[in-house]
Every structure is written in C-alpha cells, then in structure tokens.
Amino acid sequence: MSTYEDPWSIDQVSPSDVLTSDKSRPWWVFGQLWYWTLTAMIGVSGSLLSRWWRGYDLQPRVNGDASARQELADALPHVIWGTSTDGKCEFLNDRYTETFGINRSNAIKEQTWVDPIHPADLEKMQSAWRSAIGSGNSYYSALARMRMNDGSYRWMESIGRSVRSLKTGDTLKWFGSLVDVQNQVEDRETIARLQFDLQAISDEWERKSGESDARLRAMFEPREVGWIDYDVNSVRSLSESLRTQGVTDVGDHLEKHPTDILALSRGLPFLDASQHIVSLLGFESFESMVARRVRSSHTAGDVEIAILTALVHGSATTCGIAKLPDAGGVIKVFPFTVCILETGVAKVLFLDASVSEAHAEAAGKARVELARVNRVAAASALSASLIHQISQPITAISLDVATATRLIASGESKSPAVGKVMDRLRWNTQRLADVGTSTRETLRSAPQTLETVDIADLALRSYRLLLDPLGTDQESLKIVANDDLPAVVADPVALQQVLSALLQNSLDAHNLTGEPPDISVTILSGSRSREITVAVADRGPGIDREHITLVFDPFFSTKTNRLGFGLTVCQSVVEGFGGQLTLTNRPGGGALAQFTIPLR
Template sequence: MPLSTPALEKALQTHGLVNPKRRMSARHEGGILSLAALLAATVFYLDTFTDIHSALATLYVITVLLSAETLTEKGTLFLSVICGSLAIFSYLTAHGLQADLAAALRLTVALAALAITCALVIRNQRARLHLLRFNADLRSSEERYRTLFEQGRVALWERDYSDVRKMLMRLRADGIQDLRAYAREHPAFIETCIARVPTIAANAAALDLLGNVDPKVRAGDVRAIRRYIAQDDATFLELLVAIFEERRHFEGRGTVITADGTSKLVLLTVGFPQDAADFNRVVVGMFDITERETAQKALFDAQAELALASRAATIGALSASLAHELNQPLGAVVVNAQTLQRWLDRDPPDLAAVSRSAERIVRDSQRASDIIQSTRSMLGNRPPAFELVSLPDLVLETRTLLESELLRARAVLDVEVKEGTPVVRAVRIELQQVLINLITNALHAMAVTPEAERRIGVTIEATDAAGAVVRIRDTGPGLSPEVFKNLFKPFCTTKETGLGIGLAICRSMLEARGGTLTASNHPDGGALFDMTIPIEADHD
C-alpha cells in the first residue's frame, strides 16, 4: 500500500530528495509523487505476482520521468535505485536462483533503461539548474546596469547606431577608404547619419544636464530629446570615423543646448560593442566641462597677460641693463670731451694732448657701440663674434679704460698673471663688460677704506677644468650676510644711485658662454669674485 501524499512528501523532504526550487504548486507536486508511487507499485505487482512474460520492469522508467521535475539529483538517483531494487526483487521472487535466460535478459534491459534514464534526467536537471543560475545572473546584471544607468550622476544616453553602422559598412564594402573626404564631397551625409541615430533612453543626470526640458522628455518620450543635442559636424564625423574604422572607443567634445537655449560643452565618451548586433543600444557618456573650459580659458588669458607683462618687464630690464652698461663709456666720453675742451682753450692749444683726448673719445664711443651691437645680437638671436682673447691683455686694457676712475678713487689696481694661463675663445666685449662692472663695484666698496689701503688685486691663472679664472679682490669691508644672500638677484643694490642689475647681468653673460661667476669674502678681508672662463666657449 503506497504512502499517503503528505507523508510521502514529508519523508522525501526530510532526506533532501525534493527539489526546493520547484516551480509547481505543492498540491500538483504531491499528485505527481502519488501517481509515480502508484505506478511503481503497479509495475512491481504485475512483475512479481503475474505470469506476464515481458519486460514490465522497464515501466519503472516512467516513474523516474514523472518524478524528474519534482526530485533533486539525489532524489532521482535514490528513486532509480529503489526501482532497480524492486525489479531485482521481482525477478528473484518469480524465478529464484534458477537460470532463466529470457527473464535475465528482460531484467538486464530494464536495469539498463533505468540507468540510462537516470543519467539523462540528472544531466537535464543539471542543465536546467545551470540555465536558471545563468538567467538569475543575467537578471541581476541587468538590474545592476539599470540601477547604474538610472541613478548614476553621469549623464548617460542609450542610442541606436545599428542603422548607421550598416550604412558605413556598405560604404567601406563599396571601396570608400577616407570617410572624411567622402563627407566633404557629400554635404548631406552628416545630417543623414544624424537622422539615423535615435535616442533610446536617457537617465536623470542627462535630463538634469539639459535643464527644464519638455514634459514629454520627462515622461519618457526620448524622441523629443533630439532638439536639445547640438550635433557638431566635426565631432559627429569623428565618431562616425571611429565606427567606420571599427574602433572600440571614441572620445571627443560636443555641445548640448539646454532648455533655456544655453550651450554647454561636454566631453563625449562612447564605448562600442564588439558584436555588431549590440549597436542598437550603445551607451554614450557626457561630462559637463563648461566650467573647466571657462577656467582654462581664463587661465590662458591670464597667461597671455602675464607674458605681455613679462615682455614689458624684459624690455624694462634690458633698458636698465643698457643704461647701466653704457653709463661708464659715455661718462668717459664726456670727461675726455671736457679734457679736450680745456686743452683747446689753452694759449697756444696743446694739440698733442687734444689728439690723445680725441683718441680716448673714439675708443670709448666704440666701446659703447660694441655694447649696443652685442645687445642687438642677443635680442636678434644672432651668433656673437667669438675671438681668441688674451686675458692678461684684456685686464691691462680694462685698467687703462678705468684709469680716470682709479685716479678719482685714489685706488691702485695690481695685476698678477700666473704661469700657464691659457688663451680663451670668447666674446671680448662681454668679458670686458664683466671686468669693468667688478672693478667699478670694488671701487665703490672701498669708499670707506683709508686711501692708503685702497687696492684691487686681479689674479689670472689656469684652472683644472680646461679653462682660466680671473680673481678680483678688493680691500673693502666685504659682503654682509644680507647682501650676500641677494647678491646676484636683479635690482638688488646697496648704492643709492645703483640699479642693482650689474652683477645679475655679469653672471648671465658668463653662464651663457659656459663660465661662472661666484662671490665670497677673502680670509684677509674684502670681497673676492671669481670669473671662470672655459677655453672653448659655448657656441650654442
């Protein structure tokens, strides 16, 4: 007598044989289990207690098939084992241990049919479970996508590019290789493509980007969104080129028009699917970069204004530099002209002295001209005139030029040339400008020094690094820590009438040719400046 339906179901559930993920009602499931149990009992009775000589045991397969939707994999296997045991029990009851080939074959066929059916049912159950899990994952993925799409704060659009892609692929199949050239030859091409790209969906952030849009759009009629998208021909053409070339990603700048007519600049990002069938829903991301672009424009404008101010400052510094550098030769011209005037006023005029003064005027005027020419070459980016320079001769010449300043300051300039001093290749006028600046500064620094102690020592010697060094030492008070810290900075000076750019210019001149200018205090007192000059100047 078979078990009642509730008792049978309870027993199977207790052993984990009933599928908990069944999709049918409990009543329907109980009916199936009862029918399967009744069928198994009927087959067992007929096979055991009747004289029907046929493979009745194969009907147990129907029992397994009926229960397949209800039982788990373990339950199906258990039911198959029960049915197989019943078939064997029936055989033993009817035939005992006597050999009956026909009955044995019928039993074998029945057991084989049960085993095959059990295997097929279990495989089908596994496939069904895999499919259910796959569908569940797919639904979960779709829900996550919709959540991200709808609730994300990035403006997202779903657009259908399938029709446009087919058209572009036909063009490529027809031999079109340059889509940009094709678009230039067919002015209506861009507008035709735009009309073939409908908007499927837009999230809340995309609608917020557009402002107070048409109620139809808010209600979900995304077709009405077309008028808010200002399709820039160049940007849209580049997007078409990306599809034409079968790229996987496109990024560019586009424009959208808000509900109040304001244009917003957006960064457009599109990821194209690998499967052509998925071009019917392509996600387009938009990032509002209007404020960023405005800020960048303001930055560029500020940089342009700064460049103008920098050029103005450069011109001012250059003017100050020229004034500083020309002050000495022009002052010498004035002094020599006054001297010449005094020699002419004598009775009789001292023509020999007049001639010497005139020569000095020509010499100093030429120096002023050379300074201006050197500055013009620097501004015009023209190569300077390099020449072989003997540093001892240059120092002695400079001392002659500054003779009147030395006499006026009641100072002595001593020159010491060490053995092995090389000849350097340099711009002569630049080295002389540096020397004049350093010696003039030394004279100003010794203004508070007793007259008997006012000495400037110039030492010339070779260096270990294929060059020469000229050291200028004075007997002034030396450099204070405050002055030393800003010594080579432009417009830093301790003189009431000084511009403060002489040392900055000197260092720049030397460094431009591969040399250096350093300052320190001499152990025995006074300031010490070292001019290092390479033998081969930098010709760049």
C-alpha cells in the first residue's frame, strides 16, 4: 500500500530541493520552468545590478546615485534584497513593503526584514545561506512560506547571487529576489496527490486482478473447460493488411497464400494455458506443448484462423469448433470461444466435449427410460381402472351369450326368454361404451391452470427437450408465426403435452427415413377469426391410408413399443380447450397435425 507524503512539507523538503530533485519526477519540469525564467530575468538586469552594487560599495553616495539605484530596483517586478557577506540586510525595494506590509526602511534599520518568514522555515533558509557561504558558492536558493500583507502565507523562493571584486575575487555583497511560487507548489502537490491516488488504484487493480485470475483458475482447472492465452500483437499488421485488401473469407485467402499461413502461425504464440487442457492433449507440461507447436508452425489451425478473422472484421469475440492434435498426433475436437482483450491477449476457452457427450448420453438414456416408466405406469393405472369397470359388463355379457346359446339349441329361439337375454346383451354393451366415454371424459376434464402462453416459445422449448442437448439439430425446427398474434390463454402444461406428443411423432417419422429433421410449426390467426390454428408438419413417410381413420382410437399404434394412447390424449386435451385436432398427409410426403385453440 502506498503512503502519501506531502512533497512540500517543511520537514521533508530542503531549500535546494527545487533544483536537485530527481528528474524522473513530474514536478521537476515545473521547477525548471520557473528557474530558467528567473535566470533569464536576472541575466537581463545582471550587469546593471552588478554595476549598481559595485558602485554602492566603492563610490560615495553623491550626485543622486543612491536614488537612481533605488529607482532601478523599484522598477523590477519582484522583491529585491541586498545583504552584506555577514547576512546583514542593506537594501530592499518598494516591492517588499507592498508585498509584506512592512516599511522597508524600518526593516533595514531594525533588521526585522526576516519577520514575514514562517517560523518553521526560518532555520532552513538560514542553513541554506550558511551552506552557500561556507562552500564558496556564488548561488543561493531557499524555499519558505512568507506572510503577506493580508496575513495569509504563500510559498516564495529566495534566489541570490554573490557580487565579487574584479581585482581580488572576494565576495563583496549578495543580491537577489523573492519570487511567488505558490501556484507551482499547488500544482506540484496536486500532481503528487494524483500520483498517490493512481498508485493506490493501480495497487488495488493489481490485487483484484490477481484474485480474479486465481478464481478463474480455480473455476476452470478441475472442470470440463480448459483455456489457452494467445499473443495477438504480432498479427495485427497482417489483419490490417487483409482488411485493406478487402479480404472477407480469411480461410480461403490463407489457402491461396501459404506465406500468410506461416506468418499467422508464428505470430500467435502461446502465453499460458490451463493444466486441464495441457493434460487433455496429452502433454507433460505447458513448455512441451509450446515446443510441439513451434515444430509445426508451418500450419494454421481452426483457432488461429478464427482469431485472425475476428481481427480482420474488427470483432472482439468469436467461436467455432477446433481440431487440435494431441501429443500423439490424434485429432481431438473441441468447441471453443475467443475473447480478444485490448491488451493484445486472446483468451480461448475450450469445452471438453467428451465428458459432456458422456453425460448427455447418460442423461438421454435416463430420459428415455423415465418416459417409458411413466408411460407404463400411466397405462397400468388406466388399465387397472378399465379392467375394474369393464369386468362386470363382460362377465354379464358372457353369461347372457351362454344362456342364449342354450335356448337356441333347445329350439326355444322364439320364446320370450331369448328376447330378455338380447335386451341384457344390449344393455351390457352400452355399459361398455359408457365406460369408454367416462374414461375419455376423465382425461378431458382434468383441472386446468389457465395463463397467457407464448405458443412459439413453448413449441421451441418442447422440441429442444426431445433432443440431445449437444446434438447438431437443436435449431432444426422452423417456426412461422404472425407478428400480430393475439394472446392465447390456456393450460401451459396440457398444451406442452400436446406439442411434445406431436413433435415426438414427427421426429420418430424422420428417424424411419434416416434424413435430418425437417419439421415446422406454423401458428396463424385470421383477421376475423376467434381462434388460433397451430400446425405441426414433417417430411416423414406419412400415414398409411388404411390407418388414417384409426389414429385417434385408444390402444392403436403402428409402433411396437408404444401403447397407442398419445393421440387419444392429445385429442381429449384439445377438445378440452374447445378446439379440434386433425391428422392428415401432406402433399409431397409427410404428415400434418393441426389443432385449434379458441381465443378467450
């Protein structure tokens, strides 16, 4: 942590600091500016003042010489002082009185000319004076706070030079001036404080950056994400050249210009890498991975091309699929993302897809098994209910048939008993029909939670739930919808059940053909219509003509591993909304499931 020190504290700055300070400090410039300004000023009037002081010392005060010298000194813009070699003040100009509010004649007579000096600075000024005399120096400089005529204190610098005898070279007098340097002091102090604040901010940023780097390493090292840092500064000139040439397809350009491939590969050195990616590629250390890349620097990989493409197009981020050779030369595939920082570092994150694929495969199997168990459980519960409800009508029908058979065999086919048996048969048959109707109504009249539903979003989410999360067909669903669709109020759970079942049927149909999914969901609403129409279409094999009228019957299915309740339940749910569900074949191949939802 930086410690602030007042650069102009009387306890820290010597009177000669302004000229002897380290040139590496910014405020040294200020000192030089006003120093040379004063030097120039003194140089201009130096000969006059020297002649004046020599005349003062050697000639009698006759013919108005004293008043002429005083007039000359009073014309200068600063306080002018003159002393003997023992430090006794012998001269002050009118600027002294104007500046400090003390009569200059009294100050000379009573030797009180030092009274404006701040008591804390007086000893240092006198020490600087004694040092100049003791060393035989012809130059003297000291800094002090001086009390102005309004009682305030301002920083002033006392600058003096010795006047020597032309014959003996001995010092005869000292003369000099007082210069107001308050503004320079304040500027210097402001710069020092800014330097202190900047250093504090820099220290804090460095501390937080170190903590962030440690957190990032801790976050990525043990998991499925590895990273490599690239230095991109050396390829910026190449990217500028390609941009100037109007290159848009960097990969195609590199194929035609092998020299640029070499420049790209050599111009993107590794800076650092996570231990996870180093180990994943089979290297013992980061250094061995760097050495292997140097040996193969004649080629450019997917990551290098992606970074150069981003630089050419002025983008800070990009992503793609990289094929990286491991230590044994085996190609491994990694999804990656790139972030190019202003510091010239490209941070590339790699996803260990092998672990994710294993997890996805296990999760997919678990979802399939869970769906199968749910279907079996639902079918078992429904079957138990149906068996319980139809067992009595079936038993009664069986007895009635046996009775009618005996009566007919005995030749009593026209007896009243046969008519009664036939009536019982019709009644029990109706009971069976009522059981089916009751079961269907039970499915239809389940309690619903109504809320506003975005059908397009619900269809997309339902579709993605049916797919492998790492599969390439996540975005294969086409959704077409009017921009001005009215709000749909429905039970989202029940509506998702319908969409999921219809989409699953379309996916199963495409699995039979071996072709990539070509599935669309169209959501339309007419200008005067009071209902929404949702159509799920595919390009599978379609529905056989002999099965088209049976698809909504319970227990009917063309798939050996299904129970035949999916479309039956969908029809019940849609009718529960007050709509209708139809299933037809599409012109050109495929099936079209279409249902309506009334607007509330």
